[in-house]
Amino acid sequence: MSIETKTTCPYCGVGCGVIASVDDAGKVAVRGDPAHPANFGRLCSKGSALAETLDLDGRALYPQVRGERVTWDTALDMVAHTFAQTIATHGPDSVAFYVSGQLLTEDYYLANKLMKGFIGSGNIDTNSRLCMSSSVAGHRRAFGSDTVPGLYEDLELADLVVLVGSNLAWCHPVLYQRLAAAKAENPGMKVVVIDPRKTATSDIADLHLSVRPDGDVALFNGLLTYLADHGAIDRRFIADHANGFAEALAAARATSRQETLRLTGLAEEELDAFCEVFAASEKVVTCYSQGVNQSSIGTDKVNAIINCHLATGRIGRPGMGPFSLTGQPNAMGGREVGGLANMLAAHMSIEDAADRDRVKRFWCSPTIADRPGLKAVDMFRAVATGQIKALWIMSTNPVVSMPDADAVRDAIASCPFVVVSDIQEDTDTARLAHVLLPATGWGEKSGTVTNSERRISRQRAFLPGPGEARPDWWQIAEVGRRMGFSCFDHAAPASIFAEHAALSAFENDGRRDFDIGACAEMSPADYDCLQPFQWPRQKGRAMSETRFFADGRFYHPDGRARFIATSVAAPRRVSADFPLILNTGRVRDHWHTMTRTAKSARLSAHLAEPFAEIHPDDARSLGIQDADLVRLESATGAHVIVRALLTRRQGPGSVFVPMHWTDETAACARVDALVPGITDPISGQPASKHVAVVARRLEADRHGYVVSAMKPDAVDSAYWAVAKADGGWRTELAFEKAPATWETWCRKHFDLPGDAESLGYSDAVNGDARLAFFAGDRLLLALFAGCGPVAVSRSWAVAQLTEAHADTRTRFAVVAGRPGAGRPDPGATVCSCFSVGANQIVAATREGCRTVEAIGSTLSAGTNCGSCRAEIRRILDGCNAVAAE
Incomplete structure (x- = not known):
C-alpha cells in the first residue's frame, strides 16, 4: 500500500505539480500531477528522477560549529549572540543574509522580516539576483510594479511565440512541451527563437535569429522603428494608457538600419522576416529568460521588449504579452516577500516612506530598513573588505554560482563569522562555515512556492526530516527569538503564510498588484488542503485566472505605463588577449550546482563531465580536436579545464560552458570563476552571458x-x-x-x-x-x-x-573495452527518461523508424519530457542522409 502526497517540483520556475507516493517499505515514486494547471501531468527528466535524489549521501544531519557536532541550542545561541553583538558594535549594516530561490515563501518571508524589520538593514539579497532581477527592474520601470502580466495558457493561444535568450527545451521543458503540442495542433502558429546558439529549442523554430551577444536592444529597437514606420502601432492604447512613446521611438530611430544589422549580426532578410511576422501577428507572446536578464544591459533589454508590446497594445489579453520565465522554483515567491535587497515585502518599495511606515506598523517592528541593502555582487565585495562581519547563507552555493567565484570564496573564508544552512554538509560553500545548520529538503519540508505565471502551490512533506535537520523558517524564527524579538513565535508554516497574506492586503485597496488577502484567515487545515491558485486573490472576490493590464491600468501613480528609451550601446569585451566570448548556462538534466541531480545516475548519463561547445572553425585555428581538453581563462585570472565539444550549433567566436560543475565533481570547472563582477547598473544582475576568454588545448601525457x-x-x-x-x-x-x-x-x-x-x-x-x-x-x-x-x-x-x-x-x-558477441552497446545516452542510447536509435532507423514519433513508439525515447526530441531528430537526419547517398 502506498500513501500519496501532492506537492510541487523543486527545480525550475515552471512549478510543476508532482504526486509522490511512499510504500510500506519507504520506497518513493514520483509522477506528474495531471490535475495541476502548470503541467497537467507532464514532468521533465529532472522531475521524473526526483525519487532518485532522496538518499542521505552527504546530508547535513546535525548542527556543527567549526566541524564539531553541537546541540541546536548551542548553535542557535551562538548565531543569535554573534549577530546581536556584531550589530551592537558595528551597526546593522555589518551583517547580511544571502538567501535563495530554493527557499519556500514562508522561509523567505521570515528572513526578510528579521533583517529589514528587526535588525533594520536592507542587507538581504538572494541568488535570484543572478537570474531575474533585470526582469524585476524592467517591470517596475514600465508597469510601476513587478508584475508578470500573462499565463502559460498564452503560449498555446498565441499566433506568434518569440523566445529570446531562452533554451526552453532544456531549461523549462514542460513549457516547451506545451508549446510544441500547441504548434502541432495549430500549424499556423509561428515560433521565433532569438539566441546566439542553435539550441535544442531551435528545433521548433520557424525562424532562428543568431543574434550577437547583447544585440537584443538593437533588435527590439529596430522592431519598434519598423512597427512605427509600417502602421502597426496602437495609437489609441498609447494615448490613453502610456507615457514616453515619442522619446522611446526617438531613441530607437537613433540607430540606423545598417548599425542595427551590425549590432545584431543579422542579415537584412532575417531582420525583415522577424519584423514582418511580429507586425502581422495579432496575438504575440515574447518569452525571455537568462539570455536577456544576465547582462550588463539586461534591464534595457527587458524594456526594449516591453516597449514593442506596449506600442501595439499586445499586453494582458489572451495570447499576448511579454513573459519573463523565472529560473528557480520560488524566485517569484522571493519577490513577493521582498527577498531582494531593494524591495520590501508584498511588492512595496523600500524607497517609499509610506510603504516603509506601513510595513513597520504591520510588523510592529522596532525599526525598518530605510534604504536598499547591498545587492549580491556588492554584498560579497563588502564581505571581502570587512564591512560585513557576520554572514548567513541559506540554501545556496555562492562559491560556485556567484561571478568572480574565486574572489567570493576568498571573501567568505576571510569573514569573521559565517553561518550556512543547507541540506548537504560538504558543498564548496558549506566547507567555509563556522556554523553549519542542517536544513530539511524537498519531500521533508512544507510551505508554498510561486511559479512564473504567479501561481502559488504547496510543497508538502511526505518524508520525515533526517537526523536533526530542521526547516529554514524554524531556524530563522529561533534566531529571531533568541535575539529578543517576540514576533517570531510561529509554530508552523501555515501561520507564516497567513501573516504574509494579511500584509499583502494591508491598506491595499487595489493600489498594489500583489494581494492574497483571501488567505489571511485560512485555518491550518485549509492551508494543508490549499489548491494551486494564481494571485491576486483578494478578500471578498471570486477566485479567477487573471491577466494584468488589458484594461490599461498600471501601477505608476498616474495609472499609466512608461515607455523607456533604451540604449543600444552593446559592450565590447573581447580583445587580442581574450578573443572569445564565453556564454554560461544550463544543461538538460542537471540543476544549479548539482547537490541534488548529481545523486541520480540517470541524470548524469547524458552529459557526465564539464564541456565547452566550440565552433569547428575556432577549434581548428586553436589546434583543438573533438574531445580534447581545453583550458579557458579570463581577465579574473581564473581558469577552467573542460572537454571540447565541437559543433556548428555554436556560433563562431563564442564558446558555451555549463554552470553546474563544482570542486566536488570536477578538478577545475567552476566556470563562474571566469565571470567578472560586471553588473547591470539598474538591476545589479551580473553579465554571465558575455565574458571575454582565451582558449588553449591542454596537453596531457x-x-x-x-x-x-x-x-x-x-x-x-x-x-x-x-x-x-x-x-x-x-x-x-x-x-x-x-x-x-x-x-x-x-x-x-x-x-x-x-x-x-x-x-x-x-x-x-x-x-x-x-x-x-x-x-x-x-x-x-x-x-x-x-x-x-x-x-x-x-x-x-x-x-x-x-x-x-x-x-x-x-x-x-x-x-x-568492448562488448562481446550478442551484447550490443547502447551508445551515448540520448533519452535520460528511458535510458535510450544513440546506437539504439540508429538501430531502430535500420528497422524502418524514420520519424521522431516512430522512435518514440519503438523505444519510448522522447515520449516523456520531450527535451531529447531535437537530438533524436539530428540522429535521424544523419542516418537518412547516409541512406540517401
Missing part, C-alpha cells in the same frame, strides 16, 4: 576513464570529473605525467580490498593500458588509459558494474 563500484578519493591528476553511475561511479582523467604503475595508482585512489583480483595489460609502445579488479564475479573497477581521449563506450563500461563476471571471457571483454 595520458588520458583515462574509470568505472568503479566506489567513489574515487582525492584524485591527483591534472583533470578529473566524477559522476554517479548505475552500480557505482564513472571518472574521466587526464595526467600531465602518467602514473608509474596503474595498479598502484588505482589502489591509492579507490578503496579496493587488498585481495581484489586484477587483470589487465599495458602497451609501452602506444601508451594504452587496460586494468580491471574483481571480487568474486563482481567488477570493482575498470580503467582504460591511452595517450589521447579514450575511445571506449562509456555506457557499456558502466553497465559492467552490474553484470556478473564469473566467466573468464566476460572479464577479458571488460579489459578489452
Whole structure:
C-alpha cells in the first residue's frame, strides 16, 4: 500500500505539480500531477528522477560549529549572540543574509522580516539576483510594479511565440512541451527563437535569429522603428494608457538600419522576416529568460521588449504579452516577500516612506530598513573588505554560482563569522562555515512556492526530516527569538503564510498588484488542503485566472505605463588577449550546482563531465580536436579545464560552458570563476552571458576513464570529473605525467580490498593500458588509459558494474573495452527518461523508424519530457542522409 502526497517540483520556475507516493517499505515514486494547471501531468527528466535524489549521501544531519557536532541550542545561541553583538558594535549594516530561490515563501518571508524589520538593514539579497532581477527592474520601470502580466495558457493561444535568450527545451521543458503540442495542433502558429546558439529549442523554430551577444536592444529597437514606420502601432492604447512613446521611438530611430544589422549580426532578410511576422501577428507572446536578464544591459533589454508590446497594445489579453520565465522554483515567491535587497515585502518599495511606515506598523517592528541593502555582487565585495562581519547563507552555493567565484570564496573564508544552512554538509560553500545548520529538503519540508505565471502551490512533506535537520523558517524564527524579538513565535508554516497574506492586503485597496488577502484567515487545515491558485486573490472576490493590464491600468501613480528609451550601446569585451566570448548556462538534466541531480545516475548519463561547445572553425585555428581538453581563462585570472565539444550549433567566436560543475565533481570547472563582477547598473544582475576568454588545448601525457563500484578519493591528476553511475561511479582523467604503475595508482585512489583480483595489460609502445579488479564475479573497477581521449563506450563500461563476471571471457571483454558477441552497446545516452542510447536509435532507423514519433513508439525515447526530441531528430537526419547517398 502506498500513501500519496501532492506537492510541487523543486527545480525550475515552471512549478510543476508532482504526486509522490511512499510504500510500506519507504520506497518513493514520483509522477506528474495531471490535475495541476502548470503541467497537467507532464514532468521533465529532472522531475521524473526526483525519487532518485532522496538518499542521505552527504546530508547535513546535525548542527556543527567549526566541524564539531553541537546541540541546536548551542548553535542557535551562538548565531543569535554573534549577530546581536556584531550589530551592537558595528551597526546593522555589518551583517547580511544571502538567501535563495530554493527557499519556500514562508522561509523567505521570515528572513526578510528579521533583517529589514528587526535588525533594520536592507542587507538581504538572494541568488535570484543572478537570474531575474533585470526582469524585476524592467517591470517596475514600465508597469510601476513587478508584475508578470500573462499565463502559460498564452503560449498555446498565441499566433506568434518569440523566445529570446531562452533554451526552453532544456531549461523549462514542460513549457516547451506545451508549446510544441500547441504548434502541432495549430500549424499556423509561428515560433521565433532569438539566441546566439542553435539550441535544442531551435528545433521548433520557424525562424532562428543568431543574434550577437547583447544585440537584443538593437533588435527590439529596430522592431519598434519598423512597427512605427509600417502602421502597426496602437495609437489609441498609447494615448490613453502610456507615457514616453515619442522619446522611446526617438531613441530607437537613433540607430540606423545598417548599425542595427551590425549590432545584431543579422542579415537584412532575417531582420525583415522577424519584423514582418511580429507586425502581422495579432496575438504575440515574447518569452525571455537568462539570455536577456544576465547582462550588463539586461534591464534595457527587458524594456526594449516591453516597449514593442506596449506600442501595439499586445499586453494582458489572451495570447499576448511579454513573459519573463523565472529560473528557480520560488524566485517569484522571493519577490513577493521582498527577498531582494531593494524591495520590501508584498511588492512595496523600500524607497517609499509610506510603504516603509506601513510595513513597520504591520510588523510592529522596532525599526525598518530605510534604504536598499547591498545587492549580491556588492554584498560579497563588502564581505571581502570587512564591512560585513557576520554572514548567513541559506540554501545556496555562492562559491560556485556567484561571478568572480574565486574572489567570493576568498571573501567568505576571510569573514569573521559565517553561518550556512543547507541540506548537504560538504558543498564548496558549506566547507567555509563556522556554523553549519542542517536544513530539511524537498519531500521533508512544507510551505508554498510561486511559479512564473504567479501561481502559488504547496510543497508538502511526505518524508520525515533526517537526523536533526530542521526547516529554514524554524531556524530563522529561533534566531529571531533568541535575539529578543517576540514576533517570531510561529509554530508552523501555515501561520507564516497567513501573516504574509494579511500584509499583502494591508491598506491595499487595489493600489498594489500583489494581494492574497483571501488567505489571511485560512485555518491550518485549509492551508494543508490549499489548491494551486494564481494571485491576486483578494478578500471578498471570486477566485479567477487573471491577466494584468488589458484594461490599461498600471501601477505608476498616474495609472499609466512608461515607455523607456533604451540604449543600444552593446559592450565590447573581447580583445587580442581574450578573443572569445564565453556564454554560461544550463544543461538538460542537471540543476544549479548539482547537490541534488548529481545523486541520480540517470541524470548524469547524458552529459557526465564539464564541456565547452566550440565552433569547428575556432577549434581548428586553436589546434583543438573533438574531445580534447581545453583550458579557458579570463581577465579574473581564473581558469577552467573542460572537454571540447565541437559543433556548428555554436556560433563562431563564442564558446558555451555549463554552470553546474563544482570542486566536488570536477578538478577545475567552476566556470563562474571566469565571470567578472560586471553588473547591470539598474538591476545589479551580473553579465554571465558575455565574458571575454582565451582558449588553449591542454596537453596531457595520458588520458583515462574509470568505472568503479566506489567513489574515487582525492584524485591527483591534472583533470578529473566524477559522476554517479548505475552500480557505482564513472571518472574521466587526464595526467600531465602518467602514473608509474596503474595498479598502484588505482589502489591509492579507490578503496579496493587488498585481495581484489586484477587483470589487465599495458602497451609501452602506444601508451594504452587496460586494468580491471574483481571480487568474486563482481567488477570493482575498470580503467582504460591511452595517450589521447579514450575511445571506449562509456555506457557499456558502466553497465559492467552490474553484470556478473564469473566467466573468464566476460572479464577479458571488460579489459578489452568492448562488448562481446550478442551484447550490443547502447551508445551515448540520448533519452535520460528511458535510458535510450544513440546506437539504439540508429538501430531502430535500420528497422524502418524514420520519424521522431516512430522512435518514440519503438523505444519510448522522447515520449516523456520531450527535451531529447531535437537530438533524436539530428540522429535521424544523419542516418537518412547516409541512406540517401
